[in-house]
Amino acid sequence: MFTKNIVIVDDEPITRKGIQRTLESWSNGEFMIHIAESGEEVLRIAEEKKIHILLSDIRMPEMTGLQLLKNLKAKRMSPVVIVISAYSEFEYAQEALRLGVVNYLLKPVGKKKLIEAIEAAVQVMEKQQRVGMIEKVVDEKIINANAKMNSTKDTIRLAITYIDRHLKDELTQKNVAAHVHLNPSYFSVLFKEQVNLTFSEYVTRRRIQRAKELMISTNLTVNEVAYEVGYKTSKYFIKLFKEIEGVTPSTYRKTNNEGIF
Numbered sequence: 001m002f003t004k005n006i007v008i009v010d011d012e013p014i015t016r017k018g019i020q021r022t023l024e025s026w027s028n029g030e031f032m033i034h035i036a037e038s039g040e041e042v043l044r045i046a047e048e049k050k051i052h053i054l055l056s057d058i059r060m061p062e063m064t065g066l067q068l069l070k071n072l073k074a075k076r077m078s079p080v081v082i083v084i085s086a087y088s089e090f091e092y093a094q095e096a097l098r099l100g101v102v103n104y105l106l107k108p109v110g111k112k113k114l115i116e117a118i119e120a121a122v123q124v125m126e127k128q129q130r131v132g133m134i135e136k137v138v139d140e141k142i143i144n145a146n147a148k149m150n151s152t153k154d155t156i157r158l159a160i161t162y163i164d165r166h167l168k169d170e171l172t173q174k175n176v177a178a179h180v181h182l183n184p185s186y187f188s189v190l191f192k193e194q195v196n197l198t199f200s201e202y203v204t205r206r207r208i209q210r211a212k213e214l215m216i217s218t219n220l221t222v223n224e225v226a227y228e229v230g231y232k233t234s235k236y237f238i239k240l241f242k243e244i245e246g247v248t249p250s251t252y253r254k255t256n257n258e259g260i261f
Contacts, residue, residue, distance in 0.1 A: 004125075005049055006118070009036040009068070010057040010084065015107070019055060019084075022111050023118065039063030043071060051079040053121045058085035058092055066092070069099040080121045080128070084109060136256050137212040139205050139244075145195045155180045156194045159187070160202070167207050168230050173199045208244050211237070215253040222249045 006023060010016040016035045023033045031052070036042045040063060045051065054072075056065040063071075065083060072079065083096045086107040093104050102124050103117045145160075159180050163171060176199070177187035191199050207229040214225045226237035241249050 004031050004052045005034060006031045006053045006055070007034045007036060007042055007045055007051045007079070008055045009039065009042045009060070009065070010055075011037055011060045012057070013037070015057070015084075019109075019114065022114055026115050026118065039065070039068035039071070042068055043075075046072065046075070046077050051077065052125050053082070053118065054079040055082045055084055055118075058083055058087060058096075066095055066099065069096075069101070073099065078128075080125045082117050082121055133213065133216060136216060137209055139209045141197060142202075142205050142209055145197055145202060148195065153190065153194060155182060155187075156191055159191065160195070163203060163206060167203075167210050168228055171203050171230065204240060205244065207231070208241055211241060211249065212245070212252065212256075215249055216256045225249065 008016045008019050020033050020035050027033060034045060036045060038060060056068060058065040069081060081101045082103045082105060083101050084105045084107060085092060088106055096104055102121055105113060105117055159176050162176060162179050173188055174184045177184040188199060195202055211225050211229045214220055214228060220228065222238065223234045226234040231237040238248055245252055
């Protein structure tokens with residue numbers, strides 16, 4: 001899987017290093033824990049790697065924590081943010097919440113409270129990643145087909161469920177028709193009528209959709225992804241992928257990983 005990054009920014013060395021030690025012990029290698037002493041340093045880090053979770057002090061010289069969040073937002077960077085501050089003024093909390101901060105902790109922060117806040121932030125991050133992935137892999141024709149499911153005959157719903165569960169296997173119109181106890185010719189007509197896609201179009205688009213999920217959520221090679229979605233040769237898989245998406249699987253991965261991981 002791809003490395004996830006937590007950045008701690010605080011102008012007090014003892015504070016940031018103490019938080020770093022706590023989180024390194026907690027993360028068990030799942031996250032890289034980075035430290036920064038200023039907002040400017042965070043912006044430099046953000047240019048080089050995606051920041052998934054940011055713990056930021058409010059009061060820092062030159063650039064405050066709130067100014068840092070505004071700068072990240074202006075650059076279309078949206079880490080999950082926890083603010084840590086020695087100040088409890090209400091206006092700081094209000095402004096932090098407006099900027100999308102998920103938690104506001106007062107110094108000194110105990111280990112238990114810190115870890116609870118981080119674990120809640122991880123849940124928010126994972127939800128954002130799921131939403132981001134759905135947006136990136138969505139296929140409007142598959143969405144429209146699934147939207148029709150309520151008005152689709154039970155046999156076609158069963159066929160679609162079977163297809164979705166067996167994308168890795170050989171899928172022919174004949175064997176899927178047999179699974180739902182229909183004549184292949186009648187099944188073909190009924191499928192097109194109910195789904196607005198031919199059987200072959202649906203299977204291909206559903207396989208490519210699954211391939212996109214794997215390309216941006218795993219480190220599987222293109223060959224391995226092709227195999228996982230039912231293609232014995234990557235050459236044919238790449239050809240189909242490019243026909244539907246307009247780019248090769250490798251280009252798709254490079255372009256879309258940046259926005260999620």
